[in-house]
Amino acid sequence: MSAPAPTVVIVDDHALFRSGVRAELDGLVEVLGEAESVEEAVRVILERKPDVVLLDVHMPGGGGVEVIRAVSDKAAGQRFLALSVSDAAEDVIAVVRAGARGYVTKSISGEELAAAVRRVHEGDAVFSPRLAGFVLDAFAGEVVAGDIDPELDQLTMREREVLRLIARGYLYKEIALKLSISPKTVEAHVSAVLRKLQLSNRHELSRWAVERRLVD
Amino acid sequence: MSAPAPTVVIVDDHALFRSGVRAELDGLVEVLGEAESVEEAVRVILERKPDVVLLDVHMPGGGGVEVIRAVSDKAAGQRFLALSVSDAAEDVIAVVRAGARGYVTKSISGEELAAAVRRVHEGDAVFSPRLAGFVLDAFAGEVVAGDIDPELDQLTMREREVLRLIARGYLYKEIALKLSISPKTVEAHVSAVLRKLQLSNRHELSRWAVERRLVD
DNA sequence: GGTGCGATCAGGGTGATCCCCCATATACAG
DNA sequence: CTGTATATGGGGGATCACCCTGATCGCACC
Numbered sequence: 001m002s003a004p005a006p007t008v009v010i011v012d013d014h015a016l017f018r019s020g021v022r023a024e025l026d027g028l029v030e031v032l033g034e035a036e037s038v039e040e041a042v043r044v045i046l047e048r049k050p051d052v053v054l055l056d057v058h059m060p061g062g063g064g065v066e067v068i069r070a071v072s073d074k075a076a077g078q079r080f081l082a083l084s085v086s087d088a089a090e091d092v093i094a095v096v097r098a099g100a101r102g103y104v105t106k107s108i109s110g111e112e113l114a115a116a117v118r119r120v121h122e123g124d125a126v127f128s129p130r131l132a133g134f135v136l137d138a139f140a141g142e143v144v145a146g147d148i149d150p151e152l153d154q155l156t157m158r159e160r161e162v163l164r165l166i167a168r169g170y171l172y173k174e175i176a177l178k179l180s181i182s183p184k185t186v187e188a189h190v191s192a193v194l195r196k197l198q199l200s201n202r203h204e205l206s207r208w209a210v211e212r213r214l215v216d
Numbered sequence: 217m218s219a220p221a222p223t224v225v226i227v228d229d230h231a232l233f234r235s236g237v238r239a240e241l242d243g244l245v246e247v248l249g250e251a252e253s254v255e256e257a258v259r260v261i262l263e264r265k266p267d268v269v270l271l272d273v274h275m276p277g278g279g280g281v282e283v284i285r286a287v288s289d290k291a292a293g294q295r296f297l298a299l300s301v302s303d304a305a306e307d308v309i310a311v312v313r314a315g316a317r318g319y320v321t322k323s324i325s326g327e328e329l330a331a332a333v334r335r336v337h338e339g340d341a342v343f344s345p346r347l348a349g350f351v352l353d354a355f356a357g358e359v360v361a362g363d364i365d366p367e368l369d370q371l372t373m374r375e376r377e378v379l380r381l382i383a384r385g386y387l388y389k390e391i392a393l394k395l396s397i398s399p400k401t402v403e404a405h406v407s408a409v410l411r412k413l414q415l416s417n418r419h420e421l422s423r424w425a426v427e428r429r430l431v432d
Numbered sequence: 433g434g435t436g437c438g439a440t441c442a443g444g445g446t447g448a449t450c451c452c453c454c455a456t457a458t459a460c461a462g
Numbered sequence: 463c464t465g466t467a468t469a470t471g472g473g474g475g476a477t478c479a480c481c482c483t484g485a486t487c488g489c490a491c492c
Contacts, residue, residue, distance in 0.1 A: 125343050127340065127341050156467090158468075184472060202419075202450090203385030374440095375438095401439070406479085416480090437489085437491105439487085440486080445480100447478105447481105448480095450477080453473080454472075454473085460467085462463100
């Protein structure tokens with residue numbers, strides 16, 4: 001337990017919060033730098049190469065996920081600990097998928113945060129108790145869903161109905177029967193969906209739907 | 217930190233190891249019982265309802281995964297901490313998929329094990345440092361696979377290659393280009409796969425592949 | 433040396449998909 | 463009233479998917 005203090009970079013768009021974290025962690029970890037935007041974060045992280053990046057999930061310009069993506073392209077081994085007010089499952093899932101090795105809420109104490117940083121630095125996975133369930137449940141294959149989607153939003157109700165059936169592998173004929181319309185109308189709806197989502201065939205459409213967990 | 221000692225049941229087919237764990241945990245957690253087979257484990261767990269089940273992964277009669285499945289059917293909230301000599305990714309993935317909330321190797325010390333039990337009891341997720349990477353990498357969408365599947369087993373290597381590409385939505389032409397063979401040969405392989413798996417079109421094939429986590 | 437299997441390919445056919453054009457009715461906003 | 467969006471349809475055609483019946487070659491097994 002006499003390991004040297006791990007080094008961190010704090011990424012958050014709120015200066016007040018950054019200095020709060022810095023003060024709380026004083027003496028427990030070594031703060032190498034701060035950043036308040038995605039671009040600045042990427043630059044600072046690549047420059048200072050901290051043991052762990054404390055990363056806010058919600059930020060203008062893409063959020064924590066973008067930071068992880070951009071940094072991981074250039075420095076594969078970088079470890080991230082997500083730090084957020086949100087305990088929404090989608091946020092946790094998204095940032096973990098991107099590559100974060102931990103996720104804690106901002107209600108954490110300074111000592112707990114320092115401990116979490118140490119554990120992430122050692123390669124461990126850290127999750128707030130109430131979040132561990134989300135992550136592992138999602139990993140176990142459960143459905144999460146339930147959020148709003150700007151891409152899905154531009155589709156009309158009828159188009160979404162057709163999309164759902166297409167994604168389940170039904171033929172135009174079968175969909176026409178189910179909806180009591182002509183196969184030609186189904187075709188028209190499918191074309192509209194493909195155009196709006198910028199996809200080129202029903203296979204891509206199926207994958208699109210599965211990725212957004214609209215079916216299966 | 218003055219919480220009452222959590223209660224555990226130890227499941228392992230080696231009596232020597234069970235008593236070792238019991239001795240190491242003495243005074244730190246309360247051992248409610250032991251089991252040395254899948255059947256006994258299910259019975260003891262449902263009877264004693266421990267806070268955490270310390271579960272060996274490799275056991276005659278199905279191993280830890282079977283225990284988790286059987287118990288979860290009857291007592292949904294039960295928490296499991298997998299304890300194994302193996303640090304193979306497939307073992308970790310399998311047991312976490314089944315529902316374990318943690319996984320540590322048997323090289324762990326008594327104090328560390330007690331701490332892990334406490335954290336799992338509190339709802340936290342616990343992984344040995346070198347295992348955390350496996351689990352999160354797999355969750356991030358990487359391929360793990362490597363297990364045996366009687367359905368997949370009847371496919372030849374070439375057929376599996378084609379299956380993978382079909383499930384990803386490629387056209388016969390595109391697959392032919394990727395594999396440097398004729399579209400007609402691709403067609404032949406697809407037909408063989410559909411026949412062997414008793415499916416009728418590429419949509420069902422995609423769903424089949426996704427369910428078995430061969431793609432996506 | 434036959435027998436079987438895997439991998440490669442061809443021709444021909446039917447149905448499905450997807451694209452383009454087009455038209456109609458309804459509803460809603462400006 | 464006029465334009466726009468939505469839902470509904472049709473014709474025609476190019477491409478794709480799937481199935482069938484073939485074939486050749488190599489390799490392993492008995």
